[in-house]
Amino acid sequence: MTKIMTIKHIGILTSGGDAPGMNAAIRAIVIAAHHYKIAVFGFYAGFNGLIDDESVLLSDKAVAHIIHKGGTILKSARCPTMKTSLGIAQATSTLMKEKIDGLIVIGGDGSFTGLLALQKQWSGQVIGIPGTIDNDIDGSDFSIGFSTAINTAIEAIDKIRDTAEAFERIFIVELMGRNSGHITYNVGIACAAEQIISFENFATKNQTASEQEKLLALAKEIKLAQANRHASYIIVLAENLWQGGATALAQQLQTLANIDCTACILGHIQRGGSPVAKDRILATKLGVGAVQAMIAGKSNIMIAEQNNAVAHVALQTAIMHQQGVSNNLVQAQENILALTAQRL
Amino acid sequence: MTKIMTIKHIGILTSGGDAPGMNAAIRAIVIAAHHYKIAVFGFYAGFNGLIDDESVLLSDKAVAHIIHKGGTILKSARCPTMKTSLGIAQATSTLMKEKIDGLIVIGGDGSFTGLLALQKQWSGQVIGIPGTIDNDIDGSDFSIGFSTAINTAIEAIDKIRDTAEAFERIFIVELMGRNSGHITYNVGIACAAEQIISFENFATKNQTASEQEKLLALAKEIKLAQANRHASYIIVLAENLWQGGATALAQQLQTLANIDCTACILGHIQRGGSPVAKDRILATKLGVGAVQAMIAGKSNIMIAEQNNAVAHVALQTAIMHQQGVSNNLVQAQENILALTAQRL
Amino acid sequence: MTKIMTIKHIGILTSGGDAPGMNAAIRAIVIAAHHYKIAVFGFYAGFNGLIDDESVLLSDKAVAHIIHKGGTILKSARCPTMKTSLGIAQATSTLMKEKIDGLIVIGGDGSFTGLLALQKQWSGQVIGIPGTIDNDIDGSDFSIGFSTAINTAIEAIDKIRDTAEAFERIFIVELMGRNSGHITYNVGIACAAEQIISFENFATKNQTASEQEKLLALAKEIKLAQANRHASYIIVLAENLWQGGATALAQQLQTLANIDCTACILGHIQRGGSPVAKDRILATKLGVGAVQAMIAGKSNIMIAEQNNAVAHVALQTAIMHQQGVSNNLVQAQENILALTAQRL
Amino acid sequence: MTKIMTIKHIGILTSGGDAPGMNAAIRAIVIAAHHYKIAVFGFYAGFNGLIDDESVLLSDKAVAHIIHKGGTILKSARCPTMKTSLGIAQATSTLMKEKIDGLIVIGGDGSFTGLLALQKQWSGQVIGIPGTIDNDIDGSDFSIGFSTAINTAIEAIDKIRDTAEAFERIFIVELMGRNSGHITYNVGIACAAEQIISFENFATKNQTASEQEKLLALAKEIKLAQANRHASYIIVLAENLWQGGATALAQQLQTLANIDCTACILGHIQRGGSPVAKDRILATKLGVGAVQAMIAGKSNIMIAEQNNAVAHVALQTAIMHQQGVSNNLVQAQENILALTAQRL
Numbered sequence A, B, C, D: 001m002t003k004i005m006t007i008k009h010i011g012i013l014t015s016g017g018d019a020p021g022m023n024a025a026i027r028a029i030v031i032a033a034h035h036y037k038i039a040v041f042g043f044y045a046g047f048n049g050l051i052d053d054e055s056v057l058l059s060d061k062a063v064a065h066i067i068h069k070g071g072t073i074l075k076s077a078r079c080p081t082m083k084t085s086l087g088i089a090q091a092t093s094t095l096m097k098e099k100i101d102g103l104i105v106i107g108g109d110g111s112f113t114g115l116l117a118l119q120k121q122w123s124g125q126v127i128g129i130p131g132t133i134d135n136d137i138d139g140s141d142f143s144i145g146f147s148t149a150i151n152t153a154i155e156a157i158d159k160i161r162d163t164a165e166a167f168e169r170i171f172i173v174e175l176m177g178r179n180s181g182h183i184t185y186n187v188g189i190a191c192a193a194e195q196i197i198s199f200e201n202f203a204t205k206n207q208t209a210s211e212q213e214k215l216l217a218l219a220k221e222i223k224l225a226q227a228n229r230h231a232s233y234i235i236v237l238a239e240n241l242w243q244g245g246a247t248a249l250a251q252q253l254q255t256l257a258n259i260d261c262t263a264c265i266l267g268h269i270q271r272g273g274s275p276v277a278k279d280r281i282l283a284t285k286l287g288v289g290a291v292q293a294m295i296a297g298k299s300n301i302m303i304a305e306q307n308n309a310v311a312h313v314a315l316q317t318a319i320m321h322q323q324g325v326s327n328n329l330v331q332a333q334e335n336i337l338a339l340t341a342q343r344l
Helices: A002-006 A022-035 A047-051 A085-097 A109-121 A146-167 A182-190 A199-205 A211-227 A245-257 A277-295 A329-340 B002-006 B022-035 B047-051 B085-097 B109-121 B146-167 B182-190 B199-205 B211-227 B245-257 B277-295 B329-340 C002-006 C022-035 C047-051 C085-097 C109-121 C146-167 C182-190 C199-205 C211-227 C245-257 C277-295 C329-340 D002-006 D022-035 D047-051 D085-097 D109-121 D146-167 D182-190 D199-205 D211-227 D245-257 D277-295 D329-340
Strands: A009-014 A039-043 A055-057 A102-107 A125-130 A170-175 A195-197 A233-238 A261-265 A301-306 A309-314 B009-014 B039-043 B055-057 B102-107 B125-130 B170-175 B195-197 B233-238 B261-265 B301-306 B309-314 C009-014 C039-043 C055-057 C102-107 C125-130 C170-175 C195-197 C233-238 C261-265 C301-306 C309-314 D009-014 D039-043 D055-057 D102-107 D125-130 D170-175 D195-197 D233-238 D261-265 D301-306 D309-314
Touching (some): A009 A022, A009 A047, A022 A039, A022 A277, A039 A047, A085 A109, A102 A277, A109 A125, A125 A277, A146 A182, A146 A233, A146 A277, A170 A182, A170 A245, A182 A233, A182 B277, A195 A199, A233 A245, A277 A309, A277 B146, A277 B182, B022 B039, B022 B102, B039 B047, B085 B109, B102 B109, B102 B277, B125 B277, B146 B182, B146 B233, B146 B277, B146 C146, B170 B245, B182 B233, B195 B199, B195 B211, B211 B233, B277 B301, B277 B309, C009 C022, C022 C102, C039 C047, C085 C109, C102 C109, C102 C277, C146 C170, C146 C182, C146 C233, C146 C277, C146 D277, C170 C182, C170 C245, C182 C195, C182 C233, C182 D277, C195 C199, C195 C211, C233 C245, C277 C301, C277 C309, C277 D146, D009 D022, D009 D047, D022 D039, D022 D102, D022 D277, D039 D047, D047 D085, D102 D109, D102 D277, D109 D125, D125 D277, D146 D170, D146 D182, D146 D233, D146 D277, D170 D182, D182 D195, D195 D199, D211 D233, D233 D245, D245 D261, D277 D301
Parallel strands (some): A009 A102, A170 A233, A170 A261, B009 B102, B102 B125, B170 B233, B170 B261, C009 C102, C102 C125, C170 C233, C170 C261, D009 D039, D009 D102, D102 D125, D170 D261, D195 D233
Antiparallel strands (some): B039 B055, C039 C055, C301 C309, D039 D055
């Protein structure tokens, strides 16, 4: 209760890979904070802004009409210095100098790890908001940017499908996601991919198989499917799963099995663009939730979405990477995939 | 168990207003059914196809590459005859003649009411799938088409915002939703509307007020907001809430309060278009779920999504219209709105 | 030649209805001017900014990353005062006070008329750039914003087509264009409309016919088309052509001929949005061309595009409204339409 | 004149890389032909359909609602056999067997070369329609698909810009175009690229320079630009210009000049997607023009667009590759680029 009185200045920053909806979260935080007469300082370029004390006092006007913009007006960056005790000391020094009562960080697991380290040295409250297209944060059904990224990817693959159909051709489309298959899985289902190669299925199913055995099994499936029909065939491939990525896989299919296919790496288009409604609403809910949690004296938590409602999750939990593609979704999607794999 | 053996022919139809993702559901049903060696007959133009016995045997090829298409390949229509006992008798006759074991209907509450009536006369299994942009089906967090509709609407309003900003002008944008505010609420938040006029807030807040009192209260809010800033001002308005809609409201604001604003009725663009990823995945999950429920001998249920998982809901429950904008979302969104109402 | 030396300050403003690409033109003017060491002052809200002396010195930074933004960073507005001698005197006074050597106005015929009036009182150079979605400027094949507007409209009608097909329904879609049919014609062809009702064909063909005769002729065509097929039917209608617009036309078709159709007014979504490539490139070419013409001592001209090249056209010519839908395009499009009218 | 009587059967095919708008051209040809009571046979998979005699009689219904679809309903393919005398003999045999009076091919220079070879052995009329995203056909201002491809590319780069800005990062985006810079130039201007590396400027400017000298010159420019500002920097690169493409260029800039940048290869998304208005209208005009030219007894020509009007160009001329980026556009664009190169 007494805590509520003490919050006068909040700091915010965006860190790690940018994600569509980060600006919507910044806007929600600033508007909600102003509602409670709290000033908001935006630190630039992730934790670098803390270390170098580069910030801006965010006005209502500064966040007007940014809800629909990709990227982040506060810029983002990796910050290796934040992994050193010197970096944490500098960040702490800035926060004390600027009289920041609480810090909100929008980012992924790396950013939350930085927050946890900081919180050991600094007495202010720390709150995380999941902002990453990879959706690899435990404890939140969705992270900001994920829904936009999968929509960008399916729009791209819908276009690739046109050419694939015109030429009855095989395409391997490599998707982002770091070490998780959320994007690959969801995109694969939504664009009716003939084959999904992701951590959750491919790696597990073929655990004991050699690279070459996996390749031959894949080649066999492709040949079987193509024998029965004249049509396009699209494989979605999670990045970091196959050594050398889509380009290597395409070459190996050619060499080993005489299968002719085209590799496409969607790349950074998945990171940008105007956020879809889901990401704008999610970011608004989590942003407002973060300010309300700050006022309620909470710290060391991530503001999450669980079953469409706002929830609080320990930062420590958020970075555990045990959640996989999702609670019950993995199996459901595997079923769907099994059923749809033999479709025309 | 014995039931499983008996399913040889499934009938499907799309009914009521079309919704993006209906084709994805049709595709999922056909593929899943074929997986279990079940034939699928598609009846045309909603219940009319049942009454007139107009159907097509759906092959894998017929549903290839339709996952991304708006509308419905089975066409849709209202069917007043289905509300008569003659209509139900004719539909029953067709289902028996064609040896249909179970019927899956993708549609809204009107369609489910037809299904309930049919089920009293016909011994086959009946299963509903929620397909309506309005999202006004109880027991499912989302209905097919809703997510696409709100994205179409926010893209349109993002464009209107450009002109609104250039002219520092007030726009009233009328949105679909029949008698529910799901679309209006979500779009309002996602496009950072300055004002949301929907059943859940406006009607309730001003219950005892006369039309004119409501109008004057609104005018006062607008004038207050505009006094403090030079900027655009966008009001989203639920259809069927204000007598005469956006056009009437604009005229009345002009007449009573000398407020100059432009009415836009988004209309039918909200119904079409390529479904977003959420609707494609939802439709795929529910379509597969419907076939699996059919095989398991289930009847009189709607296949729903609850907390990202597939759930079964009594058809009777689905049409009750007691769910409102959503379980805990209404209050959450009201809070957000209160906080963001005074923003630039 | 000596003139080249004298240009130190250019003023620019955007006037009339906003059009996608106006920002791209502002950017091109500023960058080109800076290349020649000329300062650029942006006046706000059209001619109002001249009258009220509200302007901003435009830096490189101010125009960075605006090429893809709809609306206009300088805002726009109608300006009745500019039609009075007092208004022109005030504008002249501002231009002299601010030592403006030349004024570039991005807008339509109303804006150019203001420029012509101004030029009679003021000794500086005046140059126009055609910026209006209506494309109703004589002497330029394209005006900035037109290409984006027709693309926005066809994307909207593609969505409406989904519902029209699902319900085998007739839609009347009303399009912008003031008193010219450029938008209606091009959109009609590009979305394969079954019927185009525009100034260039409908008004001319039926010159002596009464409103009711025209209506009956239209009803006959619709009924004939619908008799032969079960399909959607989309009519595109130019605004300001039919008394009461699409809504009235739909009601009258219902009353007189028992034809059931749905009216859609696309409205202001046609004005906004990120400009398509054509408008960005056109705006860049015309913006650079305007600065180069200014340096060359030209005045009283519009910078136009003719046959893909930059051209100079007398402002007096630009506002004559004699060009119609286009040089040879009218007949070509009529032919196409005649051929495609009876298609499925 | 007498010729008009003889045309009863037209054959059409799409050949080479698919391009958005090919379906719109097919539709226009079929509708126009039916207007003149001519039957249209669509041959599948480019010239392969001629050689293997695989075709379909195209009905009005077959081409309804395809104007907005990417790809080609007739499929496309390369056809090495068509370069042999055996292939030409087989194609001729099919055309005679099927009583085809004239053949229309939608494709690029390779397709037209096939047509020229065919015409030496076969007495029917041959007409080409320029359909390639590369726009590298002499004698036509635009080829079908080009406008859509550049719009797809700028939408992708707008998204990349978001991340580039958030990270103040350098991106090298590789664009399609085979050996011409039309796409690269237009996209570069439209997305405000900081650097355009294309055949028309880079190759020419640095003719005598070694690869390494070119690289160092480029590195110097980048470093100069980045020294003065903190911002994103986007280079668009024509495919087939730099040995190893964007990936190699990025690595070399890193190795030689310690410049950290990210390579993106847009790839096949540029080929598909719903055609923009320009491509739909162009395809409709050229398709109708082809049928009318066929009826008028013309042969050995390409139906082109020159100054917005339909024109006839000798097939021999169309494949000469002397036209470069365009008539007067090259210099105009170079000027613009020079002016905008130093912008923020």
